[in-house]
Amino acid sequence: MDLSEWKRRAWVALRTARAAEAEEIASALDQTRVLGVVGEAEVGKSQTVAQALALRPDSGPLLTLDLDGAADEWHVGWLVARAIARAAIGDMDVSLLAAEALAPERVRQRRRALTRVVGTALVEEAMRPTPTGEIGLTAALEAIDALVERSGAARIWIDHIEAPGLTPRHPVDVHDLLWKFRELNEREPLISLVISGRAAAERMANGPSAAFYGSGRWLTLARPTVHAWKEVGADLAIDPRHAETLAGLTSCHPQTTLLALSAQAVAGADVQPRDVMLDLIAGDDGLNARALQHARSLHRLGGQVLLQVAAGAPPFGAEQRGRTSRTEVAKVLERLRAAGLIARHGRGDWQVVNPLLAWRLSTGARSWIG
Amino acid sequence: MSALPLPAFPIDGPVLPESRQIGRRDTIADLTARIVDQATHQWIVGPRRIGKTSVAKASAARLRAHGHVALELDLSRSSVKDGPTLASELARQARVAGVGSRTLAGERQLSRRVKRMTRPAGAAIGAIGDDDPARALEAVAALLGAAEERGADLGTVLQGLGLAPALASRRIMVLLDEVHRLRSIGCDAEIAVAARSQQRGLVFVFAGSEESVVEELRDDGPLANVGQSFSVPEIATLDWLHGLGARFAEIGLHVPEGLLFEVVEASSGHPRSTMLICSYIQSACRNGDAADAVLVRDAIAQARRDRSWT
16 A cells, blocks of 8 residues: 555554544533633634534534635535535535536425525525625525524534634634524524634633633544554554554644554555654655744744744744844744644644655754654 | 533533522622612623623523513523514513513503503504503504514614513513624614613613723713723632532532632632533542542643633
8 A cells, every 4th residue: 555545544444543532522412502722723612523413413404614715704605504504405405506517306306495495595505616796794684583493403513713813904704604593503492503713713612701611512532542643643554652652752643643654554564663653754845844834924033933933942032033132033833833833732842734744844853753 | 413512610601590500699799689670771791712602691580480571681692682682582482482472461550550550661662552551562562573584673673671560560681692793783872762761671781891882882872971990809718618518519520629720710710711611620539530639720721722722
């Protein structure tokens, strides 16, 4: 098998290894109508929440609203319309209808049934590949009301709540949006909400003036444990000691560990984990360039600060700051943190989230690996 | 499709019906009396998650049970953006509640009431005059119908709502929740006019937790000096012990009173925090574990680690 096939297999094995976390989330769904799941970037929130929701299919239609890419209120309205259509008609069948392909009568029947509930305008908007601006958020939320009246219950999953906040002056006000969903949730006792996103954005949802302050259950999804990675390794027929070493080297970062275990599987048992990692670090798949570009797009000093953090240099140190004010450095750090590039692990302790990126950006990677 | 079960220990949103609230009977009775007997507008302001909306909604339910009308509106609702949309939503709820309907008023009562009225309210109703109560009611119904369909001036709708209680010998309570949004919607002036009018049948209940913004509304602007404050008091420890004991018994669990006391101590009696701890106890007991000291203290620790702990 080549690397991509091993990665696919590792990904499936990780789902199994994370079953307990998914069950924990599903169990929380049974106890509250408002559930938040937060965690650092790239930790697997969307995947694990999706797994959990699949364990509880009996709570009415599931409307999934992914704010990643939501451009404005009309875009959000369109996303809600599509979510309603997918929940009522089915993902694949919506694609059939949207493509105006030949659709079986049962699919057209479901479309008609949905139209009778939420109206022609919303269903037509849902079928369009991009928003037309015809359906705003208010109309979309009213359609959810109508859907719940008909189906008796519904679950709404709002994912990537951090996304609009990553762009300065973004027209989608997530804080305000969540208040509207809160009002809907309080007015309709059969609507439950799941909200997921990066920990950096959590205050937008449950901070003191946010919609869900002191409401529901809020769980933190951490990186998979070493034990979980050993289970993945076992599925890939990797020596458990190698799996444990790799998980330690990658700090259990999901994407990097998946890659490392897959690379180990390709390399074979005779290759030591440190050599597998050194090979990965030496590779050039564009990760460095993309990350630096991303950092620079967030702030003119973004790339510089990212490199400093990767090198373990204190960003506020006089030597690193030069003539830049501490306030400006703080702004850069916050933007990089919100974007999921870096995380703070304690006072003054900043780290690059993706360890592979950290090693590649830093000097002296060999000394890190040992 | 199965409906979501009512939780034993609600941790999200208002707690309804009233019977699910612990230690709030007197508070709800007090608020209801102020609305029905004194007809004074109320400001329920306080920190978040202490039960303001739960108490207000329970009071609204009591009013309905006694034949009065209660309209409830959360001002963070997406469809409420300005005066006309607020008017439309109030009109819709009023029509559903039968405001303007002859069934809400007896004919003899109508005649007596209208004859006692000295000031006709609203241009439309004023044009009809005081001597035809049936037509006055029809005018209220028509006004509300038109407002619901086409939107209307908020002041006119409020005048119509103000007339209806007099005609029907009922109170109309209007609960405006998240009232800190009132100024941004641009409606505080019209609400103030309605609140200050002589029509005592229309009673506003303003609820909110953005204390500084609400204080600004109350102290400075059209709503200054309107109504009185209503505090939601802390729940007495004895009420907690009794209520939680009964609630656990409902779900087949026995938690000794000493441990319930530890729960209330840990939460400082904060309603939502108390419910959160209890929900963790309930979770932990699902596998058949007894609610002993170890389990309860573990639940307290878990609740404190919950990111929603306040």
